[in-house]
Each structure stands twice: as C-alpha cells, then as structure tokens.
Amino acid sequence: MLMNIEEIKGPEDIKTMSVKELEALSSDIRKFLIASIAKTGGHLSSNLGVVELTVALHYVFDSPRDKIIFDVGHQSYVHKILTGRAPAFKTLRQFKGLSGFQKRAESIHDPWEAGHSSTALSAALGMAVSRDLNHEDYCVVPVVGDAAMVGGLSIEALNEIGSEQRNMVIIFNDNNMSISQNVGALNETFTRLRTSKPYNDLKQDISGALSTSKAGESVLNVMRNVKNTVKKNISTNSFFTELNLDYIGPVDGHDIKSLIKTLKIAKKHRGPIVVHVITKKGKGYSFAENDTSGKWHGVSQFNIETGEVLNRLPENHCSWSEIIANTVCDLAKTNDHIVTLTPAMISGSKLEKFFSLYPERAFDCGIAEEHAAVFAASLANAGQRPFLAIYSSFMQRAYDQLNHEMARMDLPVVIGIDRCGLVGEDGATHHGIFDIQLLRALPNFILCEPKDGEEAQQLLYTGFNQQHPFAIRYPRGSNVYQKVSEYQSIPIGSWTRWRFNQESKAIVITYGCDVDRVISKASINEIPITVINARFFKPLDIEMLKECAQTKLPVIVYETDILSGGLSSAILEICNDLGINMPLVRIGIKDHFVEHGSLPQLRKVEKIDLTTLFNKITELIHHAD
Known part of the structure; x- marks a missing residue:
C-alpha cells in the first residue's frame, strides 16, 4: 500500500x-x-x-x-x-x-x-x-x-x-x-x-x-x-x-x-x-x-464476495414501492388508459414490471420533475389515467406544476408519493416530511396514506376511479403484501377507528404504519385507548371528529412528519371553523430540518417514537382520573 x-x-x-x-x-x-x-x-x-x-x-x-x-x-x-x-x-x-x-x-x-x-x-x-x-x-x-x-x-x-x-x-x-x-x-x-x-x-x-x-x-x-x-x-x-x-x-x-x-x-x-x-x-x-x-x-450492507445484500425483507413482505407498483400493474390489465410516468426512478419506484408489460404506456422523463408533472397533467386532460411515481423529496421540485397545471385544472392524476416521512441515512435533503403541508394547501387535491398493504391497494383503486388529483403517500420500508380478492372504492375522506367504546380513556389519531403499531402496543399492554386511522389528510372525516369531541376524552394527534401544516394543523383549522371544542395534544416533528441517522434513532431524537407517545398517553389518563 x-x-x-x-x-x-x-x-x-x-x-x-x-x-x-x-x-x-x-x-x-x-x-x-x-x-x-x-x-x-x-x-x-x-x-x-x-x-x-x-x-x-x-x-x-x-x-x-x-x-x-x-x-x-x-x-x-x-x-x-x-x-x-x-x-x-x-x-x-x-x-x-x-x-x-x-x-x-x-x-x-x-x-x-x-x-x-x-x-x-x-x-x-x-x-x-x-x-x-x-x-x-x-x-x-x-x-x-x-x-x-x-x-x-x-x-x-x-x-x-x-x-x-x-x-x-x-x-x-x-x-x-x-x-x-x-x-x-x-x-x-x-x-x-x-x-x-x-x-x-x-x-x-x-x-x-x-x-x-x-x-x-x-x-x-x-x-x-x-x-x-x-x-x-x-x-x-x-x-x-x-x-x-x-x-x-x-x-x-x-x-x-x-x-x-x-x-x-x-x-x-x-x-x-x-x-x-x-x-x-x-x-x-x-x-x-x-x-x-x-x-x-x-x-445497504452487503457481502463483498457474493454481492448479496445482508438486509432481507421479512416473510410475506414487499417494499411499499413494490406494493404500489404491483397494484398499478394489476389495475392496468383492465384499464388500458392507465399510463405510468417517473422522473428517472424506474428501479427506485419498482416500476420495471410495468415498463416491461406496457412499454407503450410507460414513460421515464429523466431528471425532470417539473416536466413529468405537466406531462402527466396533459395526459389526464386528454383522457388517460396517469400514475406519476415520484419521491416525496423530489416532488417538491414540481410544486408550481402541481398547483397550476394539476390542481387548478382539477385533472385526475394519481401521484404515488414514494419515500414519505423520515427516510433515515440520506438525511435532510431526502426526508419526505413536507408533502402533507404542501398538498393540503392546493384546492381539488385529495391526499391519503394507507396503514397497510391491503389498504394501499384499495386506496389506489379509489384514486383511479375519481376525477380529481389524487396523491397516495407511502414510506420507505416494507409491509405485508397479498393481492386483494376484490377491489372496493373507499369513501373519500373517511377514517376508521379501533375500540371506540366506554372503556376508552384517551383517543389517538394517527396514520400510516403507526396505526397498527399503536394498536399492537395498546393491546399488549392493555392500555384503554381508541385509535383512529386518519387515512385521509384532505378531506378530513368531520363526522368522526365531532364524535371524538363529544366523548370529552383527551385527544393526541400523533404525527411522524413536520407539525406545521400537517394533520393536527388541519384538525385545528376545522375545529375552529366549525366550533368544535376539542383540545389536542400534538406530537410531531418541530420546525427544523432533520439530520441523518437510523429511523429508530431519529424517531427518538425527534420525540416521535412510541415510547414518547405512550408516556404522554399514560400522563393524560392519570391526569383525567
């Protein structure tokens, strides 16, 4: 040497x-x-x-x-x-x-x-x-x-x-x-x-x-x-x-x-x-x-001699990108108006299969997010049903086009917002924690996030069967995937709830993968809470919010994205405008850029880990008693 x-x-x-x-x-x-x-x-x-x-x-x-x-x-x-x-x-x-x-x-x-x-x-x-x-x-x-x-x-x-x-x-x-x-x-x-x-x-x-x-x-x-x-x-x-x-x-x-x-x-x-x-x-x-x-x-980590990646997905799991891409492929079998676009992220968004099956309906736009957004909007305007796969962090670059070309003309583009939330080791430039606040501000947009692979399929099916810009966000990582036996449209703006009964001492409103994580921890530890799956950020489920307010129970909005302009902000706005009296405890990322690190470390540092949440739940329940 x-x-x-x-x-x-x-x-x-x-x-x-x-x-x-x-x-x-x-x-x-x-x-x-x-x-x-x-x-x-x-x-x-x-x-x-x-x-x-x-x-x-x-x-x-x-x-x-x-x-x-x-x-x-x-x-x-x-x-x-x-x-x-x-x-x-x-x-x-x-x-x-x-x-x-x-x-x-x-x-x-x-x-x-x-x-x-x-x-x-x-x-x-x-x-x-x-x-x-x-x-x-x-x-x-x-x-x-x-x-x-x-x-x-x-x-x-x-x-x-x-x-x-x-x-x-x-x-x-x-x-x-x-x-x-x-x-x-x-x-x-x-x-x-x-x-x-x-x-x-x-x-x-x-x-x-x-x-x-x-x-x-x-x-x-x-x-x-x-x-x-x-x-x-x-x-x-x-x-x-x-x-x-x-x-x-x-x-x-x-x-x-x-x-x-x-x-x-x-x-x-x-x-x-x-x-x-x-x-x-x-x-x-x-x-x-x-x-x-x-x-x-x-x-990720790999074996130098064999090239084998050392981190493997759990059994029956697929990456979120693959769950979404597989569903788009499946829906495209019976809907020949579905086309797919991506700004140079075919492999990252797991679209190889779609490009192979439907090459005449698949478009790699290169590193040109603005062009990809306008291209998708124009395809929708001409009668196609475009699916635009784009990382959350990269979607920010096309915000003007999402506003003027997509939202203003109310064109039915389905956007797959990949890598939403904290992404870990790539750090501040790649964390997808701003898309909720960005898209909430745009008229005509529908914005949602599934809690699991099954809900992802049904939400995506819903997106292709309505006439407005529809964005479905999904994180880095994986989830259980099994193709649904039958597609069913989900009512736009509807939430679901777990254990909404007289034994509940508090209500947690959350979204995405954290819904099942919170339910699991509450079940194992026999903590008497109601968990609401706020799968739509826009529009909100106003009727369920009113029901939550009527219980007079403490309500925690548990977010893993930036607080400013996020889910709790949307709830507070609605409650204020409709005169709903429902004080909230908000858990989420404060007003700053998040550095790089593993997801468990970052969640702990940002105080959005489950331990922080359940400590707050225990505190509120004891205070109420």
Whole structure:
C-alpha cells in the first residue's frame, strides 16, 4: 500500500506524487470504498466511478481555495477521503456521523451542499460572479453528471453561464447512467460526443498549438486555437459550443495522466470551459460495474464476495414501492388508459414490471420533475389515467406544476408519493416530511396514506376511479403484501377507528404504519385507548371528529412528519371553523430540518417514537382520573 488512506490529512498530501503513485492510490481508495460501504451502506457505484477523476481534480486544483462542487453530492466520498475524512467513514450516514453528501459544517472543503441534482451549475455561477465582484482569484469547478446535465435547472444555468462568460471549469462526468439507464434526445446527443474522436488523440495538436505560441502570449489565445482544433475533430457539433461554452473531450476518466494534462489546460483557460470525462459507474467492482438496473447505486450492507445484500425483507413482505407498483400493474390489465410516468426512478419506484408489460404506456422523463408533472397533467386532460411515481423529496421540485397545471385544472392524476416521512441515512435533503403541508394547501387535491398493504391497494383503486388529483403517500420500508380478492372504492375522506367504546380513556389519531403499531402496543399492554386511522389528510372525516369531541376524552394527534401544516394543523383549522371544542395534544416533528441517522434513532431524537407517545398517553389518563 502506497499510503494509509486514513492518514491523508488533505489534498496537499498528494501534490508531489507521481502518476504511478496516484494510480496506486486510486486503487487503494477503491478497495477502501468497497470495504467501508459494505459495512455501512451508501452510494457505491457513483463513487467507484469518480475515483481517478477526483484524485486528478485535487492534484490540479487547490481546495479549499478553489471551489469543487459535486452535483447532487452523493459521489463526493473520494473527495471526503482526500480532504482528511477517511477515519470517519465507519460513521458514514450514521447519526452524528459523516454525511453521505457534501456538507458545509463538516469541512471547509465543502463549499456547497445538495441532495437533489442539477443545482451545481447555478451554484458555480453564483460563486464565480461573487469572486469577480470581490476581485478575488480562484477556480470554480462544478462536477455534473450526464443525467443531471439534462435537468431543466442545468440547462437554465448553462444558458446564463454561456452569456456571462465567467472563468469556470465544468466537469461533465459522463457515465451514461442516472440511477438506471439514461433516456431522452440529449442523451443521444451526448452519445454522439462519446463516440467522437477522443481528446487523447488530439494531444499532439494541442501540444503543437502551445509550443508555437509566443513567449508571454495569454493562454486565452492559445486555447482559442486549441478549441478550433478540437471542434474540427469532433464528429458532431457540440451541444456545449452551441451554448457559447468552450469544450474539450471526451477524455478517459480513468486515465490519471490524461486527466491531469487536460485539467491543467482547462485551469488556465479564460471563460467557461467544459471538460467531457467518460467514466464507468461502479468501476472496479464487478457487481456494480455490470449493473444496469440501478441496484448498486445506493446499497445497504452487503457481502463483498457474493454481492448479496445482508438486509432481507421479512416473510410475506414487499417494499411499499413494490406494493404500489404491483397494484398499478394489476389495475392496468383492465384499464388500458392507465399510463405510468417517473422522473428517472424506474428501479427506485419498482416500476420495471410495468415498463416491461406496457412499454407503450410507460414513460421515464429523466431528471425532470417539473416536466413529468405537466406531462402527466396533459395526459389526464386528454383522457388517460396517469400514475406519476415520484419521491416525496423530489416532488417538491414540481410544486408550481402541481398547483397550476394539476390542481387548478382539477385533472385526475394519481401521484404515488414514494419515500414519505423520515427516510433515515440520506438525511435532510431526502426526508419526505413536507408533502402533507404542501398538498393540503392546493384546492381539488385529495391526499391519503394507507396503514397497510391491503389498504394501499384499495386506496389506489379509489384514486383511479375519481376525477380529481389524487396523491397516495407511502414510506420507505416494507409491509405485508397479498393481492386483494376484490377491489372496493373507499369513501373519500373517511377514517376508521379501533375500540371506540366506554372503556376508552384517551383517543389517538394517527396514520400510516403507526396505526397498527399503536394498536399492537395498546393491546399488549392493555392500555384503554381508541385509535383512529386518519387515512385521509384532505378531506378530513368531520363526522368522526365531532364524535371524538363529544366523548370529552383527551385527544393526541400523533404525527411522524413536520407539525406545521400537517394533520393536527388541519384538525385545528376545522375545529375552529366549525366550533368544535376539542383540545389536542400534538406530537410531531418541530420546525427544523432533520439530520441523518437510523429511523429508530431519529424517531427518538425527534420525540416521535412510541415510547414518547405512550408516556404522554399514560400522563393524560392519570391526569383525567
């Protein structure tokens, strides 16, 4: 081993290494990543693919003075290692441990943080403009993947970057993969660039251009000649040059020598320049390298030798995503107007089966949530019954479209809000705790959450048989799944209740998986409470609320999402407007962003665990007595 990975203090430790030493270091980093992520879980494939690229970036540029911004940030593990954080990798994505993304509070080498794609270019422009206004001199280096490059936000940023002409080195990290295979016309454009004459074949031309320059001549003039040489040898007009951006590429992203040479030229260039780097996602680990399904994008603990995932679902359980996807497939058998859309999350939302069975009715929109929402609304307007599968955290990006195109025109789109609630180790950027408050504010929307797999099927069937925007939220994790024998519509806005009798000493109103958890704990411990399954957040079951008020019993609203604008807020609003006298005790997440950690840890820290709930129940019952 050339260097103990955990002894790296910062990028300066690699500045004097030879190319061969950097190659050996890259090999060791790759082994370190595989061994570490096998124990903690995390984003594996994307980080294995950028090892040499990240090493070359830190060799050529001077972080933290130079600003290296990783789009999304889940591929910043190598960056973390090279900036002295390898010893903390045993705590990766664990509570109070190392974040799975760039995090400003974690290191001065992290100038920006994100968990969603396509923000790096806008952020880079902001830093470049600020640098120039402050008369400073440092490099801004956004690293953007090909999937994120086609996102609307990236295109908007490129448009202004081409106009502003600020000094910037844009690393176009091209592995021809999102979480799964990329789609779209721009991907085809990038494919033509990938197969064009590689930059490595042109290094003699560039070397000649540099050698013939006059002493003291600015690198800008040299690079203009280089740009013309490169453009002549590309088989198609570059997407980037059409946007007034200089372009070098494609470069082998696993050839450190070529990367260093190219980056040194780009560093001296004036104006924005795109360095097109071809990498292999999952490089160096055969299971990840050969993966086309997205399985190895983000992984839980696994066996390195066999590739076997160590965390298995309980018997008769399916992931919530699979329960929903299976039901959509089943309903589509008898309803040929059902179509499915997803913004680049076919595998994450378990839609592979639908795409296989009904390819002409299945649409992967790429990382373009806004487009996906309008596309779905237009399909509904034209008589189709679209199902839009989208993660809660990503749905936020399409809020304007949910408002204007879907809600305002009252179009019957069924939205599957995947990964609602706390999601655990991915942290603040991925927790799905805001969708209730967001959608409650929109007229015409119906919003619900099932307590189990059976109710999920019936609610989804209900959604496809009404004429309004209908959102069904479901968490990360699993539940018992058995196909229902008969589909039945559930009355919109209706709740159910367990043990509503004279023995009850308190009422707990809750939703989702916590309904059965609360019932189970109350039954085992013989605690005399009524449990209400508030499966609809909008509309509410007003009649049941009135009945609860008439009992004069203490009422607890137990939420596992943000309190502000959530279920208890909705109940308080209705009670106030209708003159219903029903004081509430509210348990939920307070007004802040929740960090990363395991679900049990986060629930305990946020005081939304069952122990906190039942302590409050006991307190209220004793006080009432």
